[in-house]
Amino acid sequence: MRLFVVLLALALVACGSPKPPLVISELEVTRPIPGRHMSAGFFVLTNNTDEVISITGVDSPQFARVEIHETTVTDGVSRMRELAVLEVPAQGSVVLERGGKHLMLMQAQDIGDSVTLQFVSGDAPVLSVDYVFPKDN
Amino acid sequence: MTPRNIILAVALAIALAAGVFVAAGNQAPVAPRSALALPAPKPVPAFSLLNQYGEPVDQSVFEGQWDLVFFGFTHCPDICPMTLQVLATAKKTLAEQGHETLPRIVLVSVDPERDSPEILGQYIDYFGDGNLGLTGRLEEIRKLTGGLGIYFEKQPGDDENYSVDHSAAVLVIDPDGGFHSLFSGSHVVEDFVHDLPILMGDR
Numbered sequence: 001m002r003l004f005v006v007l008l009a010l011a012l013v014a015c016g017s018p019k020p021p022l023v024i025s026e027l028e029v030t031r032p033i034p035g036r037h038m039s040a041g042f043f044v045l046t047n048n049t050d051e052v053i054s055i056t057g058v059d060s061p062q063f064a065r066v067e068i069h070e071t072t073v074t075d076g077v078s079r080m081r082e083l084a085v086l087e088v089p090a091q092g093s094v095v096l097e098r099g100g101k102h103l104m105l106m107q108a109q110d111i112g113d114s115v116t117l118q119f120v121s122g123d124a125p126v127l128s129v130d131y132v133f134p135k136d137n
Numbered sequence: 138m139t140p141r142n143i144i145l146a147v148a149l150a151i152a153l154a155a156g157v158f159v160a161a162g163n164q165a166p167v168a169p170r171s172a173l174a175l176p177a178p179k180p181v182p183a184f185s186l187l188n189q190y191g192e193p194v195d196q197s198v199f200e201g202q203w204d205l206v207f208f209g210f211t212h213c214p215d216i217c218p219m220t221l222q223v224l225a226t227a228k229k230t231l232a233e234q235g236h237e238t239l240p241r242i243v244l245v246s247v248d249p250e251r252d253s254p255e256i257l258g259q260y261i262d263y264f265g266d267g268n269l270g271l272t273g274r275l276e277e278i279r280k281l282t283g284g285l286g287i288y289f290e291k292q293p294g295d296d297e298n299y300s301v302d303h304s305a306a307v308l309v310i311d312p313d314g315g316f317h318s319l320f321s322g323s324h325v326v327e328d329f330v331h332d333l334p335i336l337m338g339d340r
Contacts, residue, residue, distance in 0.1 A: 033211075033218065035259030040214040065298075071215045076321050077288055078216050078305040098219045099323065105214075106298070 019048040022088065022119070022127045029115045029131045032108050039063070041103030041117065041131075042096050047088040055086040057120040064107035066117075071099055080104075169335050171320055171328035178315025182284025186245075186273035189258030194271070196281075196314060203240040203337050204269070204310040205329075208287050208303050210248030211260040216305065217244075218264075220324050224307065225264040227329035234330075238339035240309070245281065246272040247289035247303045285316055309336055 027043040047053045058066040068083040083101065088094050096102050105115070119127040181196045188194050205224050209217035224242045231239055244261050246252035249272045252260075257270035272278070282289060282304075289303040307324060311317040318336050320328065333339075 030214070030218070033260055033263045035256055036211055038212065038214050040218075069215070073216070073305050073323065076304055076306055077302055079302045080213065080215065080300045099216055102215050 021049045022047055022053055024119075024127060024129050027117075027129060027131050029103075029105070029117075029133070031133060032111065037106070037108040039105040039108065039111075039115070040098075041066075041105060041115075042098060044093050044095050045086075045088045045119075045127075046093045047090060050090050052090050053088040053126065054121055055088065055119050055126070056084070056122060058103060059118045059120065060105060060116055062109055062111050062115050063105040064109060065105075067104045067106070068101070069104045070101045073099070167335065169318070169332035171322065171325075172309065172318045172332040172336055173321065174318040174336065175316060178311050178313065178317045181310060181314050181316060182280055184277050184281040186271045186277050186281070187254050189254050189261060189270035189272075191254040198269070198271075199310045199314040201312055203238060203312060203333075204243050204308075205240045206243040206245060206308040206310055208245045208247050208282060208289060208306075210246055210301050210303070211252050211256055212248060213300070220305070220307065221261070221264045223324045223326050224329065226326045227333065228265065230326065230330050231333060236334055236339050238334075238337045240333060240337070241267060241269055243269040243271065243310075245278065246270070247278065247282070248291070248301050249273060249275055249278060251297075309333075 023046045025044045025046065027041070029041045030039045032039050045055070055068070058068065060066050068086045069080050070083055071078060071080045073079075086094060086101070094101070103117070114130050114132045116128065116130050118125055181199050183196050185193060185195050188198070207217075207220055207224065209220065211217070221242065221244065228239055228242065242261070242264065244257065246257055252272045254270070254272055257272050261268040261270045271281075285308060287304045287306065287308075289301055292300045292302060294300065305321070305324075307320040308316060309318040309320075320332070
């Protein structure tokens, strides 16, 4: 049996496991500034499928409310608007970064050392990820 | 080439190199690369607001030091902390470079409904010591922003969840309380580190 498992593992390594449909990278969640109860989330979402993936919501047990926002600076004026949908293009990526699209995490509940983000498309969860705050932050 | 000519050639090369070196030395940066200076400083308009300790202050609060003034709000998770962090890092860098004239960082709230002096104080203290926060009655904030060409507008939303559009500029106020110059674009530390000593006359 053990030999079989080892062989199976080797076979999987040899074949290369299929890429997960949705991958998150460069994740950063800011700690709430003292006195404030909100954070921002920045990351890159990569879609390895041939279909657009539409993120319609993000949940986090550590925050009562999470919204997808976009900051734009046009004619010297900074504006922030909620996005109903975050589209991750087929075989492509979407970047959430400072001064652009970002997650706004509101009404922090009880933040310890980590934050969990659950991405939802329609009614279906599509990705869950834990972010651990750096020790020196 | 004779030995004499070689010596002449070497001497010429050294002279040329020295000339280039001197010329380069004379090309120390004298012009800001990002900030736009007003032709003449414009006095900050009269206003009556509260500092982060709840103490009443007027336009004279801008006298006596160079100020970097940003207009924002503490419920802004993205561009406001990013800008204040850029200003704080630039100030720290200037101090590390040995500059004696360092600006004070000022946040004027464009969301006085939610930004009490106490909340504003906690927020700006996060970005270093000696910062100033101003909040108060909306019409008094409008006196200040209107006179400086700063736009802001509250957007629709519920009581606790709304955004405020606001000018992204950082204004430089001179020690006489005059609107001296502004950084308008996307703010990067290097621009402030390069331009502020020029603007403040501390090169």
